[in-house]
Amino acid sequence: MAYEPKMGRIPIRDLSPQQPENTWPAKAYVGEVVPFQATVFKEGHDLLGVDLLLTSPNGLQAKHRMHEVGIGIDRWQVDVLLDVQGSWIYSIQAWNDDWATWLHNAEIKVPAGVDVQLMLTIGGQLLARAAKADPESRVLKEAAATIATRSLDPLLRLQAALDPRVTAEIERQPLASLQTLSLPLEIRVERSLAGAGSWYEFFPRSEGAKRTKDGRWVSGTFRTAARRLPAVAQMGFDVVYLPPIHPIGTSFRKGPNNTLDAAPGDPGSPWAIGSAEGGHDAIHPDLGTVDDFSAFLDAAAKNGLEVAIDLALQCSPDHPWVTEHPEWFTTLPDGSIAYAENPPKKYQDIYPLNFDNDPIGIRTEILRIVRYWIGLGVSIFRVDNPHTKPLQFWEWLLHEVNTEFPDVVFLAEAFTRPAMLYSLAQVGFQQSYTYFTWRNSKTELEEFLTEISHEHAAYLRPNLFVNTPDILTEYLQFGGPAAYKIRAAIAATASPSWGMYAGYELYENVARPGSEENIDNEKFEYKARDYAAAEAAGRSLAPYVTLLNKIRSEHPALRQLRNLDVHWSDDEAILVYSKYLDGRYTRSGRGDAIIVVANVDPHSARETTVYLDPTRFGIDPSESFEVTDLITRQKFIWGLQNFVRLDAFVEPVHILRVELPKGK
């Protein structure tokens, strides 16, 4: 028998979660409830048992019985809360369930008087086998004796096998044969913030920036910016993300609105990194010193905030590397260093790195820089344009950093084509910006939310930023305040990670003509905002944002990624989805179910019928149940079909808490 089949005795196939092509481990984050699945089947009519064998990073092994899902697709599943950071190993074990198979046949044949003695004899043999495997069990011993007593009525003998205590004992130690084990797979669990968190982006130079009487700007500093932190914490954010904090080049510095002729007072783009004052390991003198930065980190920590900095691997022509390491750039035949361009467009203020001339030198230096900031207390990096650097480099860097510092989180700002965007997530980025800002209609959102929560969830953690300094979509430009509510509500509830760039709460919606960016973009100038005045005047979204983050913190279902289900509505602009977390996985022990109903047309009031599948949150389809709108505190009685009216000019979104029946 030379050839050893690759197929096991019981076929076990298509394990999930798994990365495409299984090149890297699947991903999850601490606290995530992960659906494990496999396709398991066998020839013939015997019933099967399927277990998930799961080994935690601590070496603890657990067995979770899987159940069949769907009809006729031979797909088995069990949900498990992964609660320890590190590398988990899982495999699937399948076996012929000899007891269940016999029971199924005996329950049909014995009452029908078919093969009665034979069926009871086989049952007796199985019970004797169970009793032998568990000699302590009186229940099994007695059942084995009863079923073997030929003088008793056959139905009574069968009854002994049906005793729930017998079922329970055998459930613990199944009567298995043809046991088959799949190959093991890895799932890497990262810290919670890798998967779930609320992010707020601001430019530290703007926070506390002032104009002097003669019209010159004085930059904000880490000290003045720290004063903004309590308000950010108050809104319920977890992370403050700062654009690059390094010295900014002066060669070809950009002026206001991306103009080519900066005036002497113009601060330049923080992404044009490097000047005589230093490069990627230096702090812009206008912002302060390393000590000031450390004080800012401390102030953030006191406010319960983590700080993310920007890792933008590009240089201004004034960056120290340009003279110290010209081999890290591309030198042209005329001796000049190549600036960034996409002909006919030129970006003369930026020298891209060349990763191929001295790959080891450049890798070593970038790893040194990342370690330097980690040493200062930074553990989140938002990576600028990772898709313009070799994918191979990121795989290497993230592996090196995360091996040494498993808590470090990298967020990929890869607004690019799908193959690159998804591959960056696959090689190790903890989080990714997505196409969310360009998914605004109901059908676009239904498809997008299903993709992020199911199709890509094994490797991609979306961070749904509603805006960025580079993105002010048409939808926000022309959708009025309702658009700002709609997008924030969807981002905050559909994804466990979402983000907002300062000014969103002030409804800043004027674009530079012909662009999808804010006019007078903060990338090129200071921007002093009076948040308090706007709030006092009732012209701020901050209270709504605060409420969204409060709802997120009170509802663990919203901090899960893979539990989103889309439901149907009759209206082409009413989007409906729910998120549910079973009580087994919540601290309170109560289940948590949220239904979001959003009118995604910000210019209308709409009435429609919403059709729910309440089995998705453990409610029988025949039951009605109370829901509470966490925005308006209104209560409704809901069921399978529900009338909804959403006026975008009043409240465009219902965020409904479902009052689950006890024990759910």
Added chain:
Amino acid sequence: MAYEPKMGRIPIRDLSPQQPENTWPAKAYVGEVVPFQATVFKEGHDLLGVDLLLTSPNGLQAKHRMHEVGIGIDRWQVDVLLDVQGSWIYSIQAWNDDWATWLHNAEIKVPAGVDVQLMLTIGGQLLARAAKADPESRVLKEAAATIATRSLDPLLRLQAALDPRVTAEIERQPLASLQTLSLPLEIRVERSLAGAGSWYEFFPRSEGAKRTKDGRWVSGTFRTAARRLPAVAQMGFDVVYLPPIHPIGTSFRKGPNNTLDAAPGDPGSPWAIGSAEGGHDAIHPDLGTVDDFSAFLDAAAKNGLEVAIDLALQCSPDHPWVTEHPEWFTTLPDGSIAYAENPPKKYQDIYPLNFDNDPIGIRTEILRIVRYWIGLGVSIFRVDNPHTKPLQFWEWLLHEVNTEFPDVVFLAEAFTRPAMLYSLAQVGFQQSYTYFTWRNSKTELEEFLTEISHEHAAYLRPNLFVNTPDILTEYLQFGGPAAYKIRAAIAATASPSWGMYAGYELYENVARPGSEENIDNEKFEYKARDYAAAEAAGRSLAPYVTLLNKIRSEHPALRQLRNLDVHWSDDEAILVYSKYLDGRYTRSGRGDAIIVVANVDPHSARETTVYLDPTRFGIDPSESFEVTDLITRQKFIWGLQNFVRLDAFVEPVHILRVELPKGK
């Protein structure tokens, strides 16, 4: 630099064709044109070159340049005709196309007067590099000299680079950098008949069976059945498939219409294999001797037909194994051998094999039997109910047989759930019965045909039988002669393999009440058919079937699997698809394009508009072209939108040959 990234310098991902999880090699058949694909991309704006490196079973290596398909999905493809049986190895090689990248930039910048000297210098360096790599080339040497001549007009210098001869030379030996090679994958090419052929099934005992004057039947024999072969060949079939030809058990023998009480003259089901006269390696004495069987094989070969026999691994209670090898069955506690059952249903005439008691013994015996028939000249086995035996067993058996006899074809009759059906194909079955008989509406067929020709084509070769002794669908029972035409036309044109069970051409459409099987089913009795009388009376589909097989033999596009494209029609019952084979792959050197338009509602005449994508067969969308209906010989001028009228009571299906423009 401890960690070695798994990602290559240029990412090359998602190679196709490939089996799910890449557990077994992908499949193709001799003569098949296979689309090879990969997702290839890189950071930045440089242009890429992508090659398929393909090694044939002869060890010949070839390089095929791939081209980008779709927009923004970074997917590359090249189609290759695989013309040698055996194991092919392929990998994908990607490289930075330095020349194309420069050319793209130079063509924008030089005419615009931007960086002119620099661009021409770089171009000169590239041409010098090309000339150095190919010192024989005068074209390159001259172009390098011209572009370097500073006294010339810059546009003239650029012109030297644009010379088509330069392009051609560099195309042959590209200026590549960052060359990256994927891991190799295997694609196993089997003989043509594994993928493409027309099958006809008959019961040899019926062919020539006669009723004597006293009402008893005299069985047909191999000698009488051989007289039917010329007619089968005449209809254009390639394979004659015979139900089991072994001795039939008498215990619990089934009578007519699957009744439990066979009368003495009832022949029994050929699938109840084994009697005192022998088992799986014996021939039913009523059919003749081994010599008679050999003569039948010879007669078939003379008619250009191959013979497929049935491999039905189950036994009647009278099979010799029951006494010689009781360990190959399941013995119950009462000492009896378990018959097949699915409680409450019992199949007492069948003992299923138990593959777990003595796996080596049973495998050895079955391999011996298969080898025995191969030794007699059989090289096609239609496998009965493979899904009731361990998948692992089939993987082993097919590997052993095909290693020794690569030409042997196994057809899986797995009418079962998808996981098992697809897995049987994956572990090695050359062909599979499918869900075709239950896909009758337009939308069902569109989805089904797309699945078989694209989604599953890497491992599953469909054989579209229109009926079997077990399957007479409602559609055929009630659809009249039109239904028979529609189903045959779709099966014969949509799939390179199709099949028909005798009686189909006679429109046999009466079912046993409450079943989807023919009444007076040939499985349980003799059936003498007068094909010639039906044909003479114009009540036979044989001329239509003959025409279908003739069209197949004249149109190589129809013997391909992966070239099917569905097109749109406005009518809910008008199904449209096309098949195209480029002239590079045909013997004549002319392209071959067929459009099938079928009215799948057999009770109606329908008029609608059909919308074609003529780029699918290499025709510009603005062109009109002539099509000829190969059924009616009518000609039409077609284009993007076409009026169609199909009266099911006249001709329900157009099979249109496209008159391709010269050179296609």
